[in-house]
Amino acid sequence: MTALSLLACAVCGAGQDNTEWAYLAMTGVVSLSPLAMIGGVAFWLYRASKARDAELASGAAPAKDPS
C-alpha cells in the first residue's frame, strides 16, 4: 500500500543526494523565512509601541503624527 519512499515531486525524487539535500534545505528556508520576517516585524512594532508609551508617559510633547 505504501511506497518505500514518498517524495513530493519527480524532481525531488531523482535519487541524487544533492537534489534531496537541496529539496530539504529549501523546504526549511521557505517554511522559516515568513515566520522569521513576520516575527521580526511584530517584535519591532512591539518595541516601537512600548517606546512611544514611555515617551508619552514621560510628559514629552507628543511628536507630530509621522504618517
Added chain:
Amino acid sequence: MSLATAQPEVMPAGVDRTANRAVVPNAVLGMLIFAVAEVMFFVGLISAFTISRSGAMPGTWPMPGQPMLPKDATLVNTVALVLSGFVLLGAQVAWAKKRPVAKWLVVAAWVLGAAFVALQGREWAQLLAAGLTLTSSRLGAFFYLIVGMHGLHAIAALGGLAVAAAQLLRGTMKGGLFFGVQVFWYFVVLMWPIIYARVYF
C-alpha cells in the same frame, strides 16, 4: 500606524488611554508588509533555482556552448548597489539632523542605483549576444527571470527615490514617504547579494 489602546493594564501612568498613538509611519508599515511578500517571492524563485540546479547532470550547468555568467564584472554592479544603500542610510542620518546635505546624498544613492541598473542592462545585452536566452537553457530561464524581476524592483524603487529626491530638493518632504522609500530601497539592496551569490556562483 496608529494603535488603539486596547490593553489599559499595560499602559504607563500618564498616558491618555482613549487616544490613538502614532507608533510608526503608515508608509513604513505598508512597505514592510510589501517587502515581506516580495522577499517570499524571491525566496520561491531561488528555491526553485537551487533544486533545479542540484539535479543538473554534471557538465550541463551551464550547457556546453553557453556562456558563463560574468561574476567578476557583476561584482562592480554589486558594489555600486550596496554602496547606494549605505549612502541612503547616510542621507537618513543627515535628514534626521536637518542637514542640507541629505538631499544630495539621496541624489547620490539614486545615481549609484541607476548605474547598477545600467550595468545590468549592458550585461544582459552581452549575454544575449553570446547565446544565453530565456529559452536556451534552464540557467538562462532562471537567470532572466530572477535577475529580471530584481531589476524591475530596482527600477520601481529608483522611481520612489527620484520622488523623494525631488521633494527634498523642493523642501516639501514628509517623513513617512522618505521612510517608505528607504524600506523599499533597502529591500532591493539586501536582496541582491543573496541573488548574486546564489545565481552567479
